Amino acid sequence: MATTTSTPEAILEAVGGPGNIVSFTHCATRLRFELHDASVIDKATVEKIPGVMGAVPQAGDRYQIVIGGAVASVYEQINNLPAMKAAGGSGSGSGGQTDADVKAAARAKARGKNALVDAFFEYLSDSFRPLLPVLLGASLIIAGEAICEAFHLINTHAENVDKPATLLFVDAMFRSVFYFLPVMVAYNASKKLKIDPWVGASVMAALLTPEFLFLSSQEFKDKGVTTCVHNAAINSDLCTVHVAGLPLQLNGYGGQVFVPLLMVAVLALVYKGLVKVVPDNVQMVFVPFLSFCIMMPVTAFLIGPLGVWIGNGLGTGLKLLNDTAPIIFAIIIPMVYPFLVPLGLHWPLNALMLANIAPNSPTGGKDFIQGPMGAWNFACFGATAAVLLWSIRDRDREMRQTATGALFAGLFGGISEPSLYGIHLRFKRIYPFMLVGCAVGGIIEGIGGGVKTGTFAFTSLLTIPVFDPMVLYAIAVAAAFGTSFFLITTFGYRTKEERAEALAAAGVIEADAAAASAAATATAPADAADEPAAATATAADEPAEAPADEPAEEPKPALEPGAVTEIVAPLAGTIMPLSKVDDPVFSTGVVGQGAGISPADGKTIVVTAPAAGTLAVAPDSGHAYGITLDSGVEVLIHVGLDTVQLAGKGFDVKVKQGDRVTAGQELVRVDRKTVEDAGYSLTTPVLITNTDKFASVEVIAEGEISPDAPLIRVTAPES
Structure with missing residues (x-):
């Protein structure tokens, strides 16, 4: 390796x-x-x-x-x-928790009670998510054109006939994504609904063919075959042609997203119904054929116009809010986005952004949602930058790696998920400061009259030029970034306790933490760092105080050469050899030497600390406790086998990780019936996990044992 x-x-x-x-x-x-x-x-x-x-x-x-x-x-x-x-x-x-844990938990809490709502958002999400990389790539091409236009090198607003061939070719490079977006959405949506994705893509592609587009051509209009009426509401012509005697409304479907989403939902019903009735040996031919015959006309005559009207209606409504109260709109969007993204509720807004930039949209191909969204993204990245600064200051290597990757993905890719799931949702202090940054960026954009863009852009440093006015947008996102960064740099992203735990885990304040633990122990003097723990029993069993003329040898810490230390039983029961424990992880001694205890009869099993120490392991499930004793012995008490699967059911936990415990202090009370009814064994291994540091680890009791009776003897090497 x-x-x-x-x-x-x-x-x-x-x-x-x-x-x-x-x-x-x-x-x-x-x-x-x-x-x-x-x-x-x-x-x-x-x-x-x-x-x-x-x-x-x-x-x-x-x-x-x-x-x-x-x-x-x-x-x-x-x-x-x-x-x-x-x-x-x-x-x-x-x-x-992982990124997926946080996301799944939030979704379950917010909308897990309604299966239809859950399915709807998953359908939207899985129809768009695979397209994000190509949308990002296309947006960077547009950003490059915007930069060139800013230096008066090209004119992207010229008619095609006036553009040089090179510029037309570059236009084709990004328009391929946006024009054929309906086909891509149809493909993904079909996969989500478990039907042949190429059938869905082909149905949608029919509305983008040169033949379909020719129905709207000037030649057909001149012949009187196609008639057009101007619609003032959307400031566009609505054209109609009669096909087989039926009126067909003609729309430009390039860039549409609502049409393929509606079409595939209906196609899935048709396709799966055909699979049930068409014989297996001819399904490969006739299921696609019949799907085309049914869905292409239905999409052209009904679903297509309906999808366009839905998209136009939603876009018009939001545009009205943005036109009448731009400052309110500019504040609302960045303030709600931090809550929409973890719940997966941002996809409808993404669909509206794509609908707004369609050439025939009521917004004139301009989207006004992405500008305020940029304020949220940069506030998010500012928070991540502050966390990175703290991690460097604290020498927290793990968080530094996480924040570095997340910040790079954000600033240059416009991707907020690594920051959100990797950092922000893990620390409660971040969100309030980040929301202040969102509000500041939104207010600046609102005061300036709003920001628009003609493309779907990931809001990163590289795409700033695609927003108009660019200067207003740049000032707004810089303010959002700076506000979050300043607040979190000043006030921190963790509580004092969280920071102390993280520093101790990283080994940065190991000595200080040890001193603090010693100072917190009421039975020990402040300068007793080298003294043995009072609660650790030794084989010598010396008196606590010897006569002045005959001083007694002080008991030694367990790790001191030659020291012999006894560990008492943490619960009542019957001792069994470790080799008889029905779990190879414990029976082989790979975790450490010790013994198993089958708990004594009784409704409730009480597990106590064998000596004074600190809880290094104490999961919420309550099934296991790792204690670093003051003597230096590391003890693991694993209550039952595979009881982690109960997720805490039947376990009344009395302590938490990081707590100081004293000898005999209750760790947990376990309901026997709950565990046994679930089919799990209550056999409790008691192990010395740092066995390799001792010359021997012996089980010194057999048969029945009571709590606090000597169970294991550990002997340190002589040198």
Whole structure:
């Protein structure tokens, strides 16, 4: 394995990459994967990865990779890998949330109760999302033309006959995307509804052919075949031609998005109905043929005009608001966008933007939504830049990597999702400051009378020239960026507690954190950093205070050469050898040596801390507790086997990660019936996870054991 490959990268590669992951969670010691195909994993290769303690294949295509106490950090690092972000994230569960987790949770909370609404937004999203890269590419070509026009090198507003061939060719490069957008949307929408996407694309393409366009030609108008009436509401001519005796309204469908969305919804019903009635051996021919015969006329005569009117109506309504109260409109858009994007509710606005830039739209091919949207995007990027500055100041390598990638994607790609899901939704302090930046940018645009553009542009540094007036837009987005950046740089994006935890996790304030923990322990003097913890029992069992003329040897910390320390049982029950625990992760000793305890009879199982220390692991599910004892011994108490699947049901948790605990303090109360009814074992492994630091780890009890009775003896090497 290449030495340049990090542990998270090596693990992701070993499980087959993001595309092979169905779901991804972790518990107290291991990464848990559900895969499309677990056969691609080579167990020996996985176990050679630095930091991996073991690999455990599970039933079906589930797989577990044992990490130990660093599992939460490795889980976060895997989810923050560019490959995982590009795939949209696959993680779920406790211990940190991926981009997809945040998005799914927000959607479930906001609109999970209505399946039809949920399906509608997913339909919109999946019809447009695959087109974002080509829309971005086309918008950059337009931005290049705008820059050249600003220096009077070209004139993009000239008639085609007056343009040089080079400029016409460059125009064709970006117009290919926008003109044939209905075909692309139809293709994606058909895939979403699980019908042949080429059938959907072909139906829509019929309205873009030279033959269909010729129906609106001057030749047909001169012959009287096509008649046109001027419509003042949309400031355009409405033309009609009679086909087979029926009136057909002629529209320009280039750039339309509502028409293909409506058409495919109807086509899916027709197509699936034909599949049921047409014999299998002729479906390849007759299902597309009959779909064309039905849907091409229906689209041309009914759905096409209806879709155009819907798009025009929505565009006209928003244009009226923008014309009558531009400052209100310019503030509303950037203020609501930070909430629409996480919920997936921004797609209707994206559809309106595309409808507005269509040549025959009531807005004259100009969109007025993207300008205010730019204020939100740059406020978002300003917040990310401030987080990057903080991460550099705090030497927080993980956050620095996340913020750097997100800021680059934002400023040069106009993509807000890496910032939003990777940073902003994780820290509650960011949103209020970011919203102030949104408001400032919107107010500036509103006071200036609004900003428009003639293309669908990702609001990045590279596309500033496509907005008109460019200077007003540039000032507005700079103000939005600067406001968010200043506020978060000044006031921070984390609480004091969150920052302290992050710095400690990064090893930046390890000594300070240790001193703070010692100072917080009421039973120890302030300068007792080198003293043994009072709650740690030793085999010598020396008296706490010896006569002055016969001083007793002080008990040693567990990691001091030759020290012998006993760890007591955290619950009542029957001891079993670790090898008998029905989980290979524990029974093989890969996590550490120790014993299993089958809890004593009773409705409630009470688990307590074996000695004073700090909770390094304490997930919300309540199923596991990793305690770094003051003596230096690291203890893992795993309450039951696979009980992480209960997600906290039946577990009354009394503590949280980072808490100081004392000997005998309750960690959790477990309802036996809830766990057993769910089919999970209550066998509780008690392990010494830093076994490798000791000369021996012995189980010193057998049979029945009560809480606080000696269970495990650890002996440090002599030197």
